[in-house]
Amino acid sequence: MQRRSIAFWLGAVVFLAAMLAMTQLVRNEYPFFAGYVILQFVVLAVAWTILGGYAGYVNFGTNAFFGVGVYTAVLLVKAFGAPLPVQIATAAVVGSLLGLGVGLLTLRMRGIFFSIATIALAIIIETSITNFRFVGGAAGIQLQRPPVTAPFDSYVKMLFFVQALLVVIAVAITRGIQNSRIGRGLHALRDDELAAECTGVPTLRLKLLACVISGALMAAAGAPAAMYLQYANPDSAFNLNYSVSVLAMALIGGTAHWIGPVLGAILLGATQQLLAVTISSEVNVLVLGVMLVLFVVAAPKGVIGLVQRQPKRRGGSK
Amino acid sequence: MNRRLLLGWAAAITLLGLMPAARAEEPPIRIGMSMPQTGGLAGGGKASLLGIEIWRDDINARGGLLGRKVELVVYDDKSSASETPAIYAKLLDIDKVDLLFAPYATVPTAPIMPLVKQRGLLLMGNFSFQVNSKVHHDMWFNNAPWGPADSWATGFLTLGQKAGGKTMALLSADQEFAQNLATTARDVAKKLDLNVVFDQAYPPSLAEFSSIVRAMNATKPDIVFVASYPPDSAAILRAVNEIGVGDNVRIFGGAMVGLQFAAVMENLGSLMNGVVNFNTWLPEPSMYFDGTKEFFETYSKRAVEAKVDPLGYYLAPYGYAMGQMVEAAANATKSLDQKGLAKYLHENTMQTIVGPITFAENGEWKESSTLEAQFRGVKDKNVDQFRSPGKQVILFPDRLKTGDLITPFEKARE
Numbered sequence: 001m002q003r004r005s006i007a008f009w010l011g012a013v014v015f016l017a018a019m020l021a022m023t024q025l026v027r028n029e030y031p032f033f034a035g036y037v038i039l040q041f042v043v044l045a046v047a048w049t050i051l052g053g054y055a056g057y058v059n060f061g062t063n064a065f066f067g068v069g070v071y072t073a074v075l076l077v078k079a080f081g082a083p084l085p086v087q088i089a090t091a092a093v094v095g096s097l098l099g100l101g102v103g104l105l106t107l108r109m110r111g112i113f114f115s116i117a118t119i120a121l122a123i124i125i126e127t128s129i130t131n132f133r134f135v136g137g138a139a140g141i142q143l144q145r146p147p148v149t150a151p152f153d154s155y156v157k158m159l160f161f162v163q164a165l166l167v168v169i170a171v172a173i174t175r176g177i178q179n180s181r182i183g184r185g186l187h188a189l190r191d192d193e194l195a196a197e198c199t200g201v202p203t204l205r206l207k208l209l210a211c212v213i214s215g216a217l218m219a220a221a222g223a224p225a226a227m228y229l230q231y232a233n234p235d236s237a238f239n240l241n242y243s244v245s246v247l248a249m250a251l252i253g254g255t256a257h258w259i260g261p262v263l264g265a266i267l268l269g270a271t272q273q274l275l276a277v278t279i280s281s282e283v284n285v286l287v288l289g290v291m292l293v294l295f296v297v298a299a300p301k302g303v304i305g306l307v308q309r310q311p312k313r314r315g316g317s318k
Numbered sequence: 319m320n321r322r323l324l325l326g327w328a329a330a331i332t333l334l335g336l337m338p339a340a341r342a343e344e345p346p347i348r349i350g351m352s353m354p355q356t357g358g359l360a361g362g363g364k365a366s367l368l369g370i371e372i373w374r375d376d377i378n379a380r381g382g383l384l385g386r387k388v389e390l391v392v393y394d395d396k397s398s399a400s401e402t403p404a405i406y407a408k409l410l411d412i413d414k415v416d417l418l419f420a421p422y423a424t425v426p427t428a429p430i431m432p433l434v435k436q437r438g439l440l441l442m443g444n445f446s447f448q449v450n451s452k453v454h455h456d457m458w459f460n461n462a463p464w465g466p467a468d469s470w471a472t473g474f475l476t477l478g479q480k481a482g483g484k485t486m487a488l489l490s491a492d493q494e495f496a497q498n499l500a501t502t503a504r505d506v507a508k509k510l511d512l513n514v515v516f517d518q519a520y521p522p523s524l525a526e527f528s529s530i531v532r533a534m535n536a537t538k539p540d541i542v543f544v545a546s547y548p549p550d551s552a553a554i555l556r557a558v559n560e561i562g563v564g565d566n567v568r569i570f571g572g573a574m575v576g577l578q579f580a581a582v583m584e585n586l587g588s589l590m591n592g593v594v595n596f597n598t599w600l601p602e603p604s605m606y607f608d609g610t611k612e613f614f615e616t617y618s619k620r621a622v623e624a625k626v627d628p629l630g631y632y633l634a635p636y637g638y639a640m641g642q643m644v645e646a647a648a649n650a651t652k653s654l655d656q657k658g659l660a661k662y663l664h665e666n667t668m669q670t671i672v673g674p675i676t677f678a679e680n681g682e683w684k685e686s687s688t689l690e691a692q693f694r695g696v697k698d699k700n701v702d703q704f705r706s707p708g709k710q711v712i713l714f715p716d717r718l719k720t721g722d723l724i725t726p727f728e729k730a731r732e
Contacts (some may be wrong), residue, residue, distance in 0.1 A: 030407040235493070
C-alpha cells in the first residue's frame with residue numbers, strides 16, 4: 001500500500017473514531033442534527049463530482065437520486081419494517097439502477113442538454129411518487145423510528161455516525177476512481193470526448209459507470225433522511241435546493257480532486273446551518289448567492305484551485 | 319484621602335443596594351419557534367408571526383407573563399420540512415427556550431412532532447392539519463379552527479345538499495393539504511349519500527384549467543368542491559369566468575387556498591362573487607370577541623411597516639390567540655411546568671380574540687370553527703372593501719352564521 005493510501009485510511013479511521021467518540025461524549029443533540037445535514041451534503045457533493053467533476057457532465061438531478069433514496073427507505077419501512085442498513089443498501093442498488101437507466105437514456109446528450117434531461121428526470125420521478133399513495137402520495141407520510149441500537153443513546157446520534165460512515169465510503173470510492181484508469185479515462189473524455197473516443201477510451205461505458213456509482217451514493221445518502229425527519233413528502237425529498245446546493249458546494253470546493261467537494265460541502269453546509277440560526281431571513285439566501293458569485297469570479301477552480309498554485313502536470317493527485 | 323474613602327464607601331453601598339433589585343429582575347420567558355419567512359409558506363408565516371409579536375408586545379406592556387418579560391426566539395425554516403429538526407434541537411439544547419410554538423403549516427411541523435413527544439414537551443400547533451393523528455402526542459394543541467378532520471368538507475357539502483345537491487364534482491391539487499381535504503370530502507360525500515360524478519387531481523404546476531372545467535361541466539354536477547392552492551385557485555376562477563359552469567351547480571368552492579389573502583383577493587375582485595369558500599376569521603358581526611377590534615387596529619398599522627398581508631384575517635389573530643392560551647394556562651397554574659400547562663389546556667376553555675377555544679383529546683379543537691362564507695358584491699381592485707361586513711357572508715357554522723346561501727352559483731355570481 002502506498003504511503004498516501006496509508007495516510008488516507010489512517011485519517012478515515014481517526015475521523016470515524018472521533019465521530020463515534022463525539023456521539024458518546026456530547027450530550028447536547030443540536031450538533032448532531034446540524035452535523036448530520038453537513039455530512040449528508042459531503043456525500044452528495046462527493047458523489048456529484050464523479051460525474052459532474054471528473055467527467056464534466058453537469059447533473060442537475062441530484063434531488064432525483066436523493067429523493068429516490070428517501071422513498072426507497074420509506075417503502076421498505078412501510079412494507080417490511082426494514083432496518084436502517086437494509087434501507088441504505090437497497091437505496092444504493094435502486095440508485096445505481098436509476099443511474100444506469102438515466103445514463104443509457106441521456107448520456108448521448110452533452111452539455112446543457114444533458115443537464116436539462118436530469119432536471120426532467122427529477123420532475124418525472126417526483127410526479128410518480130406524488131401519485132403513489134402507498135408511500136403517502138402528495139400528502140406525505142409520517143414514520144416512527146425503531147428503538148436505537150447500542151452503543152448510541154439517541155437515534156439522531158446513530159444517524160450522524162451512519163452518515164459519517166457513508167462519507168468515508170463515498171470519499172474512498174471517489175478517491176479510488178480518481179487514482180485509477182477510470183478516473184484518467186473520465187478526465188480524458190471531459191477534456192475532449194471525441195479525441196478520447198478516438199484514442200480508445202470507452203467513453204460511454206465509463207460515463208455509465210460514473211452515473212451508476214454517483215447515483216448509488218446519492219440514493220444511499222438520501223435513505224437515512226427518512227428516519228432523520230421521520231416524515232417524507234415529495235416536495236421536501238425532491239427539493240431542487242439539493243441539486244443547487246450540491247452544485248455550489250462542488251464548484252466552491254473545486255472539482256479536480258476529491259477533497260474539493262468535501263471542503264465545499266463543509267464550508268457551505270456549515271455556513272447554511274450557521275445562517276439558519278443567526279441571520280435567519282431572506283438575507284441568508286442572498287449571502288449564499290453572493291458567496292457563489294465571489295467564488296466563481298475570484299476562484300473558478302474552487303478552494304483547491306486557490307491552494308494549488310500551479311496545476312499538476314499529471315492528473316491524479318493523490 | 320478621607321473624601322476618596324467616603325466616596326468609595328458610598329459607591330459600594332449604592333451598588334449593594336442595587337444588587338437585590340438586579341437579582342429580583344428575573345430572566346425573560348423565552349418562546350422558541352421556526353417560522354416560514356422565505357419559500358412558499360412565507361406570506362402566511364410572516365402574518366402569523368406578526369400576530370404573535372403583537373401578543374408579546376401587549377403582554378410585556380401589561381408587565382409580562384408571571385411577572386417576566388416574554389421574548390421570542392424565531393428562526394426561518396424556509397418553508398421546508400428538512401430545516402425544522404435542527405432548528406428545534408437548537409431551540410431546546412442551545413437556546414434553552416421555556417416554551418415551543420410550532421411553525422405555520424403541516425409540512426414544517428410534521429418532523430418535530432416525534433421530537434417533542436420523545437422529550438415530553440408542550441407544543442402549540444399553528445394551522446397544521448391532522449399532524450398528530452399518527453404520533454398521538456398528548457401535549458399537542460393545534461391552534462387552528464379545523465376541529466374534527468371531516469368538518470371542513472362537512473360544512474360545504476351539507477350546505478350544497480341543503481340547496482338540493484345530489485351529485486358532486488371534486489377538483490383537487492396534487493399536494494399535501496389539498497389531497498388531505500379531498501380524502502375527507504370523498505368520505506363525507508359517502509356519508510351524505512352524494513354521488514361523486516367527477517374526481518380529478520391535477521398537477522400543482524397546471525396553469526390552464528379550461529379543459530378540466532369543460533370535462534367537469536359534461537358530468538353536470540350539483541356541487542363543485544375545489545381544493546386548490548393560490549395560483550391554481552386564481553386560474554380555476556378565470557376558467558370558470560370564461561366558460562361558466564351551468565345552472566345545475568348549486569354551490570362552488572370549498573377549500574380554495576389564496577382567497578383568504580389580500581393580494582389574491584384584490585387581484586381576483588369580482589371573479590370571486592358567488593364562490594363559497596373556507597376562512598378562519600372575517601369582519602362579520604358574529605366574529606368579534608373581547609380584544610378582536612383592538613387587535614386588528616394594531617395589526618393594520620403594523621402590517622404596513624412589516625410589509626405583510628394588510629388584512630391578516632386568516633392567520634394573524636390566531637397567532638395572537640396562541641399567546642393568549644399560553645398566558646391563560648400559565649396564569650392559572652402560576653407556573654411554566656409543561657405538564658401542568660398541558661393539563662390546563664386540556665381541561666379548560668380559553669377565551670381569545672378568535673372566540674372561546676376548547677381542545678379535544680387529540681389536541682384539535684373540539685368544535686370546528688372553520689367558516690364557509692360566500693363572496694358577494696365584490697368589486698375589482700379594491701382591498702379596503704374586504705374590511706367591511708357583507709362581502710363574505712358566513713353560511714357555516716350555524717352559531718356564527720350571518721346570512722343564507724344564494725344559489726345557484728351562476729345567479730350568485732351576478
